[in-house]
Amino acid sequence: MFLTYLKRELRRRTRQTLVVVVGLAVGIGLVITVNAASAGVADAQSQVLSSLYGVGTDITVTQRVQPGQRGEGPGPFDFGSGDTSSDVVTQDRLMLGGGVTPMESATIATILEQPHVYRAVGSLSLTDITVTGDFTPPEPGQGPGGGPGGGGVRPQIDVNSFSINGVDVTALDIGPLSSSSLTEGRAFTADDATAPVALVSATYANEHGLAVGDTLTITGTDVTIVGLASSATGDSVDVYLPLGTAQALSGQTDKVTTIYVQATSAQDVAAAESEIQAALPEVTVTTASELAEQISGSLSSAADLADNLGRWLSIVVLVAAFAVAALLTMSGVSRRVREFGTLKAIGWRGRRIVGQVMGESLVHGLLGGALGIGLGVLGAFLVSSLAPELTATVTSGFGGRGGPAFAGGPPGGAAVPPGGELPGPGAAFRAASTVAVQLSAPVTMTAIGLAVGLALVGGLVAGGFGAWRASHLRPADALRRID
Amino acid sequence: MYQLTGVTKRYHTKRGPVTALAGVDLSIADGEMIAIQGPTGHGKTTLLQMLGGLDRPSSGQVLFDGEDLAAMSESRLTALRARSFGFIFQTFNLIPTLTAVENVEAALVPLGVPAAQRRERAAAALAEVGLDDRLDHLPVELSGGQQQRVAIARALVKQPKVILADEPTGNLDEKTRDDIITMIENLWRERGLTVIVVTHDSAVARRAQRTVRITKGTVKVRTPGNTG
Numbered sequence: 001m002f003l004t005y006l007k008r009e010l011r012r013r014t015r016q017t018l019v020v021v022v023g024l025a026v027g028i029g030l031v032i033t034v035n036a037a038s039a040g041v042a043d044a045q046s047q048v049l050s051s052l053y054g055v056g057t058d059i060t061v062t063q064r065v066q067p068g069q070r071g072e073g074p075g076p077f078d079f080g081s082g083d084t085s086s087d088v089v090t091q092d093r094l095m096l097g098g099g100v101t102p103m104e105s106a107t108i109a110t111i112l113e114q115p116h117v118y119r120a121v122g123s124l125s126l127t128d129i130t131v132t133g134d135f136t137p138p139e140p141g142q143g144p145g146g147g148p149g150g151g152g153v154r155p156q157i158d159v160n161s162f163s164i165n166g167v168d169v170t171a172l173d174i175g176p177l178s179s180s181s182l183t184e185g186r187a188f189t190a191d192d193a194t195a196p197v198a199l200v201s202a203t204y205a206n207e208h209g210l211a212v213g214d215t216l217t218i219t220g221t222d223v224t225i226v227g228l229a230s231s232a233t234g235d236s237v238d239v240y241l242p243l244g245t246a247q248a249l250s251g252q253t254d255k256v257t258t259i260y261v262q263a264t265s266a267q268d269v270a271a272a273e274s275e276i277q278a279a280l281p282e283v284t285v286t287t288a289s290e291l292a293e294q295i296s297g298s299l300s301s302a303a304d305l306a307d308n309l310g311r312w313l314s315i316v317v318l319v320a321a322f323a324v325a326a327l328l329t330m331s332g333v334s335r336r337v338r339e340f341g342t343l344k345a346i347g348w349r350g351r352r353i354v355g356q357v358m359g360e361s362l363v364h365g366l367l368g369g370a371l372g373i374g375l376g377v378l379g380a381f382l383v384s385s386l387a388p389e390l391t392a393t394v395t396s397g398f399g400g401r402g403g404p405a406f407a408g409g410p411p412g413g414a415a416v417p418p419g420g421e422l423p424g425p426g427a428a429f430r431a432a433s434t435v436a437v438q439l440s441a442p443v444t445m446t447a448i449g450l451a452v453g454l455a456l457v458g459g460l461v462a463g464g465f466g467a468w469r470a471s472h473l474r475p476a477d478a479l480r481r482i483d
Numbered sequence: 484m485y486q487l488t489g490v491t492k493r494y495h496t497k498r499g500p501v502t503a504l505a506g507v508d509l510s511i512a513d514g515e516m517i518a519i520q521g522p523t524g525h526g527k528t529t530l531l532q533m534l535g536g537l538d539r540p541s542s543g544q545v546l547f548d549g550e551d552l553a554a555m556s557e558s559r560l561t562a563l564r565a566r567s568f569g570f571i572f573q574t575f576n577l578i579p580t581l582t583a584v585e586n587v588e589a590a591l592v593p594l595g596v597p598a599a600q601r602r603e604r605a606a607a608a609l610a611e612v613g614l615d616d617r618l619d620h621l622p623v624e625l626s627g628g629q630q631q632r633v634a635i636a637r638a639l640v641k642q643p644k645v646i647l648a649d650e651p652t653g654n655l656d657e658k659t660r661d662d663i664i665t666m667i668e669n670l671w672r673e674r675g676l677t678v679i680v681v682t683h684d685s686a687v688a689r690r691a692q693r694t695v696r697i698t699k700g701t702v703k704v705r706t707p708g709n710t711g
Contacts, residue, residue, distance in 0.1 A: 001585070001592050008580035342576040345537055346637065347565025347593035349558070476538035 006359050016332060017364060020325045024368025024458050025375055027314070027321035028451045032376025034310035035450065036441035037383050044439055056174050058269045059261040061111065061120075061276060062100050063283045090132040094164070094219055094250040097125030102255035107280065111261060114275035116268040121174055122256030124166035124246045128218055128239075133157035162204060162238040164218070166246025169193055175260045177229065177240055185212035185227030194244035196223045201235035219249050321368075322458050329361055329466035337473060344475040354471050358463040365459020373451050376443065383441035484645070484677055485511035485534060490543035490553075492529050492700075503529040504540065505700040516671045516678040518691035526700040527681045528649055534679055535568050535647045536560040548644075565593035569638030571667075573650035575630040577622040577637075583609060584618040587637045594641060608636035612666065628659035635666060639674075646671070648680045652687055664690055 010017050096102060102124070111120040133156055167177050169188040183202050200210055205228050215222045216239065223241065247253050263272040269287055277285045333340070340353050492504040503526045511517060511534075519527050532538040533545050536552045545552040547567075552560065569590075570576075577586045587605035596604070609615055612632040622630055631651060638646055648667065652660035664680075668690050671678045680691060688694045696703050 001588065001598075004585065005578070005581065012580050338574075338576065339578055342570075342572070342578070343589065344561070345535070345564060345570050345576075346590045347561060347641075348589075349561055349593065352593070474538070476532045 002356065002359065005356060006363065009356075009360055010363060013332060016328050017367075020328050020364045020462070021367045021371060023321040023324045024365060024455060025371035027318035027458075028369055028372025028454050029375025029379055030314040030317050031454060032373065032443060032447050032451050033379030033383065033441070034314045035447040036376070036380035036443045037310060037439075039444060039447075040383070040439050040441040043442070056178060056262055057260045058263045058266075058288060059273055059276065060286050061103075061107070061259040061261060061280070061283050062257065062286070063103050065101055088132065088134045090130060092128050092130040092217070092219055094126045094128055096250075096252070097127060097163070097257055100125070100257045102252050102257050103259070103283065105254045105256055107283070108256070108259055110279055111259060111276055114272060114279060116264050116272040116275055117261055118264045119171070119174060119262040120259055121168040121171040122243065122259045123168065123175055124243055124250070124252060124255065125257045126164040126166070126246060126250050126252075127161050128164055129159060129161045131157055131159050163236075164239045164241055164246060165237045166241050166243040169242045174262060176237055180229040180231045180235070183228045183230045185225070187227055188240075188242060192226075192242045192245075194248065195242060196221055196245060197226045197242065198223045199227045199229050199240040200225050201238050202228045202230040203235045204238040221249055318454065318458075322461050325361070325364060325368075325458055325462035326465040329357070329364075329462040330469050332360075333357060333466040333469045340470055340473050341475045341477070344473065350471045350473075353473075354467040357467045357470050358460070361463025361466060362456070362459040364462065365455040365457075368458060369452050369455025372455065373448060376447070376451060380441040380443045383439070387439040387441075389438050484513045484515075484548060485509070486544070486546040487533070488544045488546075490530075490533055490540045490545060492526075492533070492538070493541045502700050504533070507543070507697075507700075507702050509695065509702060511677065511679065514675045514677055515693075516668070516680070516691045518688035518694045519679065519681045519697060520683065520685070520688045520694050521697040523683060526697050527683075529700075530697060531647055531649050531679065531681045534645075535570060536564055561593075566641065567644045569641065569643040569646045571631070571634050571638050571646065571648040571651045573653040575622070575627070575634045575654075577630055577633055579622055582619045582621055583614060583625065583633045583636075586622070586633055587640050590637045590641050604640055605636070608640040609633065611639070612636045626659075627655050628662060631655065631659075631663050632666070635663070635670075639670065643676070645677045645679065648678070650681055650683070652682070652684065660684070660687070 103122075105122060108120050108122050111117055165176055167175055167188070169192050170190050172178060172188060177199070180201075182199075185199075188197070188199065198216055200216075205211065205225075210216075210225060212225055212227060214225050216225065217223070218241075223245070229235075229240065241249070243256070247255060261272065261276070263269045273285050273287055276283070343353055344350070487507055487509040490504055490507040490509075491502070494501045494503060507530065509530075519530055521527050529538070533540055533552070534547075536547075536555070539553050543553065547563075552563075555563070564570075578589060581589065584602065584605045587608050588601045591601045591604060606615070606618055609618060609632075612635050614629060614632050614636070617625060617629060617633075622633070625633065631654075635651075638648075646667070651667065652663050655663060664687050667678060667680070670676065678691075680687060682688055
């Protein structure tokens with residue numbers, strides 16, 4: 001009798017059933033889609049962090065340039081003042097990654113002494129600045145300065161740069177190279193500790209027509225490309241060198257700019273952070289979650305959108321759907337007052353009638369949940385298919401790809417005096433790392449379970465209101481009602 | 484069977500208190516068929532509801548087989564309605580989504596009768612009222628007279644002690660009215676039930692053994708034989 005009555009009643013009120021089911025489905029579908037989008041954004045942020053940090057890094061340690069302190073610049077360029085050669089001159093200098101000062105390699109040992117630190121490796125972030133130009137001084141009387149003694153040299157210069165990261169070849173599974181995979185050639189080995197070899201990002205190699213076996217000249221030293229590497233989230237570093245090689249070429253002997261740390265367990269990250277900070281008060285200790293807060297760009301906007309607008313929108317829609325379901329259920333009970341009064345008159349207990357109402361509402365909830373899961377999966381699919389590529393930028397103290405490149409303009413443009421020096425990193429720019437990620441929206445079993453739970457809750461909430469109404473009916477009052 | 488003493492029912496409305504019953508004293512014997520007659524709005528249905536345990540008086544006693552319905556718990560009243568009282572309403576009050584046989588079965592559900600037995604008994608009850616060929620019809624597919632027969636079958640299927648009928652012929656034409664009241668009368672005679680019929684129709688009231696007249700909430704005229 002229960003199922004027969006339930007089935008017939010749902011069929012009799014098809015329109016009401018549809019309104020309730022669709023309302024619940026939209027609310028639940030939105031929750032699933034927003035949940036999937038949030039999960040996708042979280043995945044993307046993890047990808048960004050792992051591409052910048054590498055896989056398995058819990059903490060990074062750097063030492064910032066203090067206010068008033070001048071960062072280490074690239075060292076003077078010498079374009080041969082007094083040299084009468086008319087050749088085009090190309091010179092490059094290495095400078096440290098923006099915003100940091102180097103730390104002694106011994107700092108790594110201090111970090112390893114901390115109880116909750118499992119591993120620590122250092123890397124050296126550099127930027128190679130290459131200046132190319134014709135610095136031949138003009139003949140007297142010629143040039144923009146006019147008469148004897150003439151004006152200053154106004155060379156046409158091109159300035160290009162590429163990022164370099166010196167990595168510990170004995171620990172390649174932690175640090176920025178760990179999120180890249182080899183696409184050609186070979187990886188570094190322990191024997192390469194101070195060798196003039198390099199791994200080049202596939203993107204940089206493609207842009208500059210480089211291949212395995214080619215040579216890069218860095219501050220006058222030829223470095224052989226032994227392999228090409230690529231990261232799924234985009235290459236944030238152009239060239240990788242063995243740490244010893246990078247230190248030698250840059251004159252930063254026994255220096256590192258970033259130390260990558262693994263804690264003894266995920267639960268010990270906070271303890272490790274505190275221990276390192278206490279042992280080394282002058283350094284900046286950043287956990288992965290703290291770095292996540294520094295991410296800007298469209299990925300960050302998408303995260304805000306999913307977390308704030310998306311979450312509140314889905315809550316509002318869900319509450320509205322529950323309210324509509326409850327109102328329609330109560331309205332349905334009101335229309336059936338005489339029917340329930342008759343059932344009570346022939347001996348049906350109040351709880352049997354309540355059970356009937358709750359059963360009908362529960363079916364609404366389950367149907368709404370099933371449809372909502374379908375809508376949610378469709379919504380997640382659409383997000384994955386239609387979402388544009390997002391970018392994430394982290395502005396922090398480690399070398400990034402492609403520092404600012406500026407070209408000399410026509411006469412009257414930027415003049416670099418002979419023997420001049422480019423401004424140091426702390427004064428000129430902050431290094432930024434930007435990666436591109438494709439947003440996906442995975443639907444997890446947790447989301448499905450949440451949807452089923454919400455559907456049941458929705459059904460029970462709606463049914464509860466209706467059942468309360470039905471349980472308080474007095475047969476005499478019910479039978480006195482005129483429909 | 485019934486002994487009513489000083490039964491009063493007051494309703495509180497926006498326009499002030501309304502007294503539906505005012506100090507009713509009434510006795511009804513086992514196996515008696517009585518009609519409660521009176522103008523519309525004078526308390527007939529209210530009195531019937533007191534007798535059927537559908538409502539409680541504001542004061543007074545309603546004894547049924549020695550038990551005071553006015554003081555009984557709701558669950559006990561519900562159980563009494565399930566076993567002992569059969570109701571027939573003016574507007575039939577069938578469940579619109581259930582077939583004729585399912586409507587009759589609904590009266591057996593509170594008694595815990597197994598499904599197969601319920602079906603059997605319901606079909607037999609419908610056959611008794613001449614509707615054995617309408618078992619699977621919905622109320623909307625039946626005429627008024629047929630719907631009232633289903634309601635009668637629903638009231639009788641549980642083999643109650645009392646049938647309480649509130650204007651059972653009020654919505655029927657004259658021919659059907661006569662058929663229905665004849666049916667009720669025959670069932671009363673065959674089964675020895677106590678039948679209480681509320682009606683404003685004198686033709687119906689004449690079928691009863693005695694008539695209780697109710698005017699403005701008070702029982703004014705009783706035919707000979709009323710010991711109340």
